[in-house]
Amino acid sequence: MSGTSPFAGRTRWIEGLSREAQKRVAIGANLGPALGFLAVFFFIPLAIVVLYSFGVWSTPGKTAVLGFEYYVELWSNTVYSRVILRSLVFALIATVASLLLGYPVAYFIALRAGRYRNMLILAILVPFWVSFVIRTYALRQVFAEGGPIYPLLVALGFVEPGQPFLQTDAAVILGLVYNYVPFMILPLYANMVGFDVSLLEASESLGAGRLRTLFVVTIPLTLGGIVAGSLLVFIPSTGELLVPEFLGGPAQTMNGQLLYTLFFQIKEWNVGSALSILLVAITLVLVFIYFRLLGRKQPVGFL
């Protein structure tokens, strides 16, 4: 193999190093570029947002106030705090709804689908590869008055006959659920696949009813999946922009839209940075609690 390889001549020096030094060179050379890239295009930018949020740097053309000023403003200015609270409430409702709607589906695919299991999990993933903007625009057509499911929405009591369903809280929350429910199903599925069905049979044969088995055996055993799925739905939902933009109106404004307004329209970079950091902080706290509660071994369900 020597002679034909472009690497042989130039990399021979490595062999002159000790085993330990070789390992260190290999780790540095392989990890260095990725970590360097993330440092420059992820961690340093994030640090810059922190600086803006505390007023160390200011929006061009404005003077910033040093300190917690901009975080306080998020709370004291009701225009902001209303959007933030609304986003959290919408995200929470969407998370609970995704759990209730997604849990039986994950259960069916993992434990009852037999040889169709792989096909069904692929079917959960396909919508995920349809761009978010397309899915949300699709919902706008589905929800529209005269749209295909409008009669069903009326029948289910989501909307009074003749009233528009778009631009309501329910439309936005349903939009969040539709877009993010695959994120709930995947970790639940990953969690349940390794699950010993005989435990359920044992529980039932020992006299626990179906419901009792569900609450005493199944749900506690799938807690890791429940928490992971809830995080994966809740975190992106809180920062949503497209769903309220396409399905909601001024009364459904959410954090993503507020961020866009702060950065591109009224140019309040300091307040916008404080909101960004607030969202990141909420995420990191939730993820930290997750790992604390459940340990690192739980499947996160990305792959």
Place this chain on the structure above:
Amino acid sequence: MIIERIRRTGVGRAGLLVYTVSFFVVLYVPIAIVVIFSFNDSRLLAQWEGFTLKWYAALMNAPEIWIALANSTVVAAATAALSVGLGVFAAYALVKFRFRARPVVDALIFVPIVIAEIPEAVSIFLFLGARTLDWGLVAIIVGHASFAVAFAVLVMRARLARYDFSLEDAAQSLGATPVEALFRITLPLNYPALFAAGLLAFLLSFDDFYMTFFLAPPGIETLPLLIFSMAARGGVPPLINAISVIMLVVSIPLSFFFARATRGDE
């Protein structure tokens, strides 16, 4: 007695089956509507007036759509190349070696996919001093790569977890340097994962809206941005649906290739 029998023979199971089937129907109806309504002979949002191909004909004469498709493709290809180039080697180091900083490095690489995309986009926007115009497509590419790298690492790591690293030792004992062993043995043997990581990064970038929305310089549009701006301006729904179908024709087959290439990797 009867209730007991029904319970045992599984009305519950039948109910679960019916529920799951209806869940999938609801999941796919909106996507089917986009495809069907792209052939709709009406400019209204949700009224069917008859079959037509005129929106596809209109696409042919709309250069901004083809420019957006070209932008999307260039950005996605560059994101894929960058993510694979960085992620594959990071995964290799993380799987092959045990070292003290490993758990920390592992966590650092995955932070970008945990955090929501908009705060991330905002941070790159501020980092570039809001001068996205000077950066052109590059701003979008680095934004996409900042989260796509982690996905490339995930794909490669899953594959290398099943790889027998003693093959590298064998190569070295036959005279290869460690670098040669990596490039001529390990990477070629794991090429399906390289391919899959590239596909995943390409798809994530091609479909991305948020990062692009915050980082695209004025006047530069990718397909998702074009769909958004047309929808926001009250554009003709069937035409927007036809553009969406063009996107689906690219991303759905690629996602099947991805699923095939990663089969067996957990």
